[in-house]
Amino acid sequence: MQPSSQVNQRIARLAAHLQPPNDLQNCRAKGASGGFKVAILGAAGGIGQPLAMLMKMNPLVSLLHLYDVVNTPGVTADISHMDAAAVVRGFLGQQQLEDALTGMDLVVIPAGVPRKPGMTRDDLFNINAGIVKTLCEGIAKCCPKAIVNVISNPVNSTVPIAAEVFKKAGTYDPKRLMGVTMLDVVRANTFVAEVLGLDPREVDVPVVGGHAGVTILPLLSQVKPSCSFTPKEIDYLTDRIQNGGTEVVEAKAGAGSATLSMAYAAVKFADACLRGLRGDAGVVQCAYVASEVTELPFFATKVRIGRSGVEEIYPLGPLNEYERAGLEKAKKELAGSIQKGVSFVRK
Ligand SMILES: NC(=O)c1ccc[n+]([C@@H]2O[C@H](COP(=O)([O-])OP(=O)(O)OC[C@H]3O[C@@H](n4cnc5c(N)ncnc54)[C@H](O)[C@@H]3O)[C@@H](O)[C@H]2O)c1
């Protein structure tokens, strides 16, 4: 083991390489004027890297902070060479977390371990709960007004953990905290489009509930454009959407879970948040948020995102018998996952 002073010196040397010399900083690297400041926590990971690349390409972003506990120097150097507008800065290790977060408008969190075959998302709780808690303590201290997008699993529990941390710090604004369930919608649109023979970009499938197994509830009776499915198609689609994550985990055979489709989904969702912050009208996406749509304190439905975050939460709409049965199963599992997250912080 290296003594900690040596490790700190090495980190300082690496960090120094991530930015232009002091006298050049901010004089030329301006980024897009009027854009937003975005931090990615876990930026060197399987999701973090492609997410950082896609965020660098987003014209709404003027400053992109990449934070991780490993490998940010390389990822930052690499991404910063892209001739897209956003200025990119890298931050390495816990001692740079506060600098990474200060002044941010949007914080996206894909930090934490992914599943291996045979694991549930809840099996990640023991490691990821602590990671999300620590990162949210930093957010409460350094950018309490930022919109927070939680990707780290199990989302059904990590969002309640984030809420409890913010409540403890006195900074909780439920409108600004969103669990990212966009990948379920992306998958649902793709699989439904395949069955209907449509372009997935023309398909809109609401997916409600949460982000794990039976808590992922696609509302196939509300698909746009309006259509109908056979009972066999409904069983196939529901099962494939609920187990899309496991399909990828098994195909990757121990090398992790969805990263590329997740980065695509995360950037689609982050872009919606930034357009909402900018004041665009009619920005609607599904997200797992503090909600009164059911008796549970958190639930994913369609929400409208505006300047202050989640400005409107849409009701479930008319459900058929199949969906009503699915909703009961989803709520049962969600209740336990929410309570687990809350207890982790309150213990
Ligand atoms: N919400 C979703 O739909 C969805 C989809 C896919 C994956 N995920 C989840 O996203 C998480 C990340 O997945 P991945 O494939 O990118 O994993 P990964 O292991 O490839 O990357 C995770 C990154 O987090 C970093 N990290 C660990 N502890 C950290 C800390 N304390 N602070 C900052 N960074 C830290 C690691 O160094 C690593 O670079 C997993 O929990 C996974 O289950 C969620």
Ligand SMILES: O=C(O)C[C@H](O)C(=O)O
């Ligand atoms: O399945 C996983 O573990 C990762 C993610 O939640 C997904 O849905 O792909």
